Amino acid sequence: MRKPNARERILETAGELFFQRGYSEVGINEIIEKAGTAKASFYQHYPSKESLCEAWLKAMHDRSETLRAEILTSEDSPAEKLARYFGHLETYMANSQFRGCPYSNTGAVSDEQCCGIIEQIRSHKESIRQFFRTLTALHFPNPERAEELGDRIFVLYSGATGEAQNLKAMWPVHIARAAVLEMFQA
Amino acid sequence: MRKPNARERILETAGELFFQRGYSEVGINEIIEKAGTAKASFYQHYPSKESLCEAWLKAMHDRSETLRAEILTSEDSPAEKLARYFGHLETYMANSQFRGCPYSNTGAVSDEQCCGIIEQIRSHKESIRQFFRTLTALHFPNPERAEELGDRIFVLYSGATGEAQNLKAMWPVHIARAAVLEMFQA
Amino acid sequence: MRKPNARERILETAGELFFQRGYSEVGINEIIEKAGTAKASFYQHYPSKESLCEAWLKAMHDRSETLRAEILTSEDSPAEKLARYFGHLETYMANSQFRGCPYSNTGAVSDEQCCGIIEQIRSHKESIRQFFRTLTALHFPNPERAEELGDRIFVLYSGATGEAQNLKAMWPVHIARAAVLEMFQA
């Protein structure tokens, strides 16, 4: 039985498992079993579990970048764009049963020797931070104030994601969104 | 060689290890070795690794409650109290090399079957949330607005902790503190 | 809280557990927990798990000797006495959910170093053998033939017990009883 695209099947399978249960809670055996691949085939495509994790984070990042790019190029006002982005967060939290941010979750169990993973997390977070800064720059004339408020949204967004996960509740998302929209009403 | 007080040595040792590397990344073997105990001594006091984790979270919670109680009973204004609390966070992040919130970190790798752990996390988070709500209630006359702002501080506080950990940087803490203090200046 | 008769409580508790699950499948911890005794109290009364097993086997033996003595001293004919004894076996197998002979079950997991246990088993089995020989001697005039048939009943009785256990069925008991009663009809 020919099984092409082993590489992609592994990535997809691992992605789902890593996402749902956490990087450290999923073993190679389960991944290859559910992907229908042999053990050695796995190591032909990914030199280590860690590298698979990097590939997963990178793939997710690319997808999320697309979403942010779409939002940025839309005709909406900055406040509307932010409302949309927090709307996506709400949908995501509901659909994922409050699994939270995969990057933060992975970072919680990655020691400092996993440079590649750490770097993926860092760059993803900086990318989101930059997204918020871009939006505030469009609305607030003072550049320094715009940067500060962009970072503030970033912190609110992260806190909302994390505590919605911890408490299995949506209210942190609502609180954060309200705080953000208030910024634009003053 | 017989050493007394295995229970305490285990809790202390495990606490340090869980904190620094994460619950799922630390094994019983390492704990008992560093605590200088026999494996069976461990299981005499803690029926499972999970129960040890609960004991650890509970001990930390009790200590952190003491801190919040101290702050609450001080003579400072609510804004000053919050400044002090975020000052503690900054000190903590620096001293711990940005390890972040142990509760959130543990929650990221605990599946839903670990009811005890999940409950510890939830109650700790609610305790902090209540702390912030208590402080905003002292300053904002409108009760609903006070609750909303208390929750907002909670989200900011959590986001600051999480992103300082992810980015190994202090700026999220500063951003959050500034946002909080701004609330009290309007 | 005074807890007298720890020795007896241990013996009784262990007896039930050994009986239901087998000597090797029951640990000291479970015994003392269910008996409500401390670990060291156990070892004050029984120098080892093995010795507890011996005490258990001995106690059961004494009870079963009483039953056989009662049957022997009754007014029944030898055939009727045997019918009664196999009737007891049937009741016992039904009540115990086909747990089989505790002595044989224990012997299956006792190596040759457990001299005390081995000896208990041997003497119990010889006691039953002698019981059957006594009954056949009452009916069969030829002493050698009587001994042979007594031993034959012994083998039938043991096979019935063992296979009723293995197959969770009563028919081996019925087969053995029929075979025995046939002996007395010829």
Next chain:
Amino acid sequence: MRKPNARERILETAGELFFQRGYSEVGINEIIEKAGTAKASFYQHYPSKESLCEAWLKAMHDRSETLRAEILTSEDSPAEKLARYFGHLETYMANSQFRGCPYSNTGAVSDEQCCGIIEQIRSHKESIRQFFRTLTALHFPNPERAEELGDRIFVLYSGATGEAQNLKAMWPVHIARAAVLEMFQA
């Protein structure tokens, strides 16, 4: 150092150990050490100790089926065939130092959750029972009587095996054989 055929070495080694000391008295560690395998190699081939036990029982069953098939297809009379079969039992008991029936011994320590093991035991016993019934059917014209006597031989055979083990003596085998041969002389 990499050694092939771990699967077979494990089965063979475990078979000897299970046989001599009993399933519950032999650990995985001892098996893999004596088989010269790594622990993970064991679990690659057998998902659990229980499944290894099943494989062992199955292998023994296949061998014993061969023996019974040989006897059945021989030119001997039913009585001679039974004499041969009990002769094999005698040889086996002598060679094994009276270890008894591995199936019964295993059943004595397997709780009801070990469905696979229980089923192996049951089917093995039924197979022997059928063997005896086949032989009696050849000699006794009345079918019901033939079945009853086949089962009676089964019970005698089992009792002989079990009590020879318990008493470390050959006489139960001799008694059972004599009883069987008597059936065919009447």
Next chain:
DNA sequence: CATGAATGAGACTTCATTCAT
């Protein structure tokens, strides 16, 4: 490119027993 078998190290847990009070 793909594979099944093999691996050392370590995971969590329980065993029967003994010590010090």
Next chain:
DNA sequence: AATGAATGAAGTCTCATTCAT
């Protein structure tokens, strides 16, 4: 006589990885 804490050894099973084909 009774106890709670401590123990070394062993229990079953899984980890990420590599070998030989």
